[in-house]
Amino acid sequence: MNIDDLIRDTVRQQEQLAADPDRIRAALPARAARRQRARTRAMLATVAAVVAVAVSVPVIVMRDNGTENVAATVPEDTTIPLYYMPTWLPDGMVERIRSAPLEYSPDARPITDRSWSSTSVEDQSGGYVTLMSYPQSQSADREPNVDINGTPGYYDGSDSVTWLVDDDTKLTVQAPLLDLPEDVLLRIARSVKPDPARWQPPLRLGWLPDGAIETGVRVQGDSPTKWWAVVGVHDQHYLDVSLATTVATEYAGRGEAITTNGRTAYLAEVDEGTYFQVKWVLTMDVGEGRYLTIRSGVYPDAPEQLTRDEVIRIAENAQIDPNPDVGWLGR
Amino acid sequence: MTFEEFVAARLGALIRYATVVTWDPHMAEDITQDVLVRAQAKWSRIGRLDAPEQYVKRMVLNEFLSWRRRRAAHLVFVPTLEGMTPHEPDRTGAVDDRDLTRRLIAALPPKQRAAIALRYYEDLSDERIAELLGCRTGTVRSYLSRGLATLREALPARAGQEQEECV
Numbered sequence: 001m002n003i004d005d006l007i008r009d010t011v012r013q014q015e016q017l018a019a020d021p022d023r024i025r026a027a028l029p030a031r032a033a034r035r036q037r038a039r040t041r042a043m044l045a046t047v048a049a050v051v052a053v054a055v056s057v058p059v060i061v062m063r064d065n066g067t068e069n070v071a072a073t074v075p076e077d078t079t080i081p082l083y084y085m086p087t088w089l090p091d092g093m094v095e096r097i098r099s100a101p102l103e104y105s106p107d108a109r110p111i112t113d114r115s116w117s118s119t120s121v122e123d124q125s126g127g128y129v130t131l132m133s134y135p136q137s138q139s140a141d142r143e144p145n146v147d148i149n150g151t152p153g154y155y156d157g158s159d160s161v162t163w164l165v166d167d168d169t170k171l172t173v174q175a176p177l178l179d180l181p182e183d184v185l186l187r188i189a190r191s192v193k194p195d196p197a198r199w200q201p202p203l204r205l206g207w208l209p210d211g212a213i214e215t216g217v218r219v220q221g222d223s224p225t226k227w228w229a230v231v232g233v234h235d236q237h238y239l240d241v242s243l244a245t246t247v248a249t250e251y252a253g254r255g256e257a258i259t260t261n262g263r264t265a266y267l268a269e270v271d272e273g274t275y276f277q278v279k280w281v282l283t284m285d286v287g288e289g290r291y292l293t294i295r296s297g298v299y300p301d302a303p304e305q306l307t308r309d310e311v312i313r314i315a316e317n318a319q320i321d322p323n324p325d326v327g328w329l330g331r
Numbered sequence: 332m333t334f335e336e337f338v339a340a341r342l343g344a345l346i347r348y349a350t351v352v353t354w355d356p357h358m359a360e361d362i363t364q365d366v367l368v369r370a371q372a373k374w375s376r377i378g379r380l381d382a383p384e385q386y387v388k389r390m391v392l393n394e395f396l397s398w399r400r401r402r403a404a405h406l407v408f409v410p411t412l413e414g415m416t417p418h419e420p421d422r423t424g425a426v427d428d429r430d431l432t433r434r435l436i437a438a439l440p441p442k443q444r445a446a447i448a449l450r451y452y453e454d455l456s457d458e459r460i461a462e463l464l465g466c467r468t469g470t471v472r473s474y475l476s477r478g479l480a481t482l483r484e485a486l487p488a489r490a491g492q493e494q495e496e497c498v
């Protein structure tokens with residue numbers, strides 16, 4: 001087999017890893033609704049000139065030279081349900097990724113994604129086990145071919161098992177790149193139990209421009225001292241806000257020095273990229289070995305960019321948990 | 332074609348495309364959802380295009396390059412090829428070669444990887460890839476050349492030799 005054929009063969013193999021279209025289709029209305037709700041709220045808030053934080057607790061965000069600053073408030077219960085977890089995994093596998101959509105309501109249907117691996121989360125070539133829960137699709141499922149604790153499930157013959165855990169919820173256990181035997185994969189699936197625990201994202205955004213919404217949060221890492229959290233933002237502007245235990249941008253400490261919340265942030269005006277033009281990079285050492293980075297830019301079909309003051313305001317209102325809930329990383 | 336008809340007919344192909352372009356099923360899923368929500372909001376315009384699927388695929392590609400930038404800014408411990416375990420030629424087969432190739436492609440820089448996906452999955456010309464990536468044709472050739480060189484260097488001699496015979 002020559003290299004061209006080998007690559008063609010490999011990309012065809014790669015496409016087989018594609019997620020279940022039913023699941024994506026099922027999640028679309030909720031995702032679109034969240035976006036619409038947020039836009040409506042933003043519009044109403046602007047018209048009424050009211051900023052309502054009915055039930056909130058202060059978060060001590062940053063400390064500078066021993067001074068504590070209350071920079072933002074965060075709703076009382078911003079924890080995220082975990083829903084399910086495997087109670088058995090192959091030796092050496094620890095949890096390294098959690099991601100979930102934001103804007104939960106009491107009657108929210110479960111959508112979450114957790115991953116475990118024995119290799120570093122940064123090792124893109126390493127395999128992992130992931131557990132995804134999501135609302136049941138209305139469309140017909142594939143013919144069941146396995147039993148998961150008395151419930152019919154579907155094993156794809158490769159690396160994933162899907163089953164209905166209740167009338168509304170589907171679960172998928174997937175193990176890409178691990179080459180697990182079927183019996184091992186099924187053992188993981190059959191070990192899945194409800195997980196009543198909740199977790200708290202280390203970063204939320206207390207202020208965003210009109211029309212922008214937080215869509216989800218993802219935390220990944222290898223240990224409580226080595227992690228990265230990003231809040232997904234849906235906006236007409238390109239916007240990327242993250243908190244990490246390392247700062248990994250060439251603009252760190254460069255640009256205009258600004259004091260915000262008693263700490264020094266650096267705002268660099270840049271112009272990089274081909275499709276997404278990044279215009280601002282703000283970096284800030286928020287203490288305790290953590291760094292906030294904000295990258296803002298423009299899309300080609302929405303050339304208006306955030307102003308300097310808006311980028312600073314996002315940083316000022318970033319809700320950074322002083323005691324981040326990252327103890328689950330590496331366990 | 333309504334948006335619902337488009338999703339019903341083309342979502343499977345779209346998610347497979349996204350999975351190959353991103354080389355990450357999770358990212359592909361998230362990007363596809365995000366892109367579809369945005370596309371739905373603009374469907375009155377997109378639906379009138381001659382090839383709405385091509386437009387949406389371009390949205391997926393653009394979103395991926397954005398995501399890659401976001402992730403790359405934080406993935407400071409991305410493994411290099413030098414750090415990977417050397418392949419053992421004496422025990423390779425087609426399956427091993429595909430597995431190694433998959434891992435090698437995963438480690439390529441995002442634009443090289445996207446160029447390879449567009450060439451080998453979509454069978455696009457250099458010119459069309461350049462249009463999609465927003466760069467010059469020469470740059471695309473450079474992406475492909477570098478990507479292939481990386482694969483040839485790391486793959487067993489057998490595959491590289493056969494490739495040279497085919498050139």
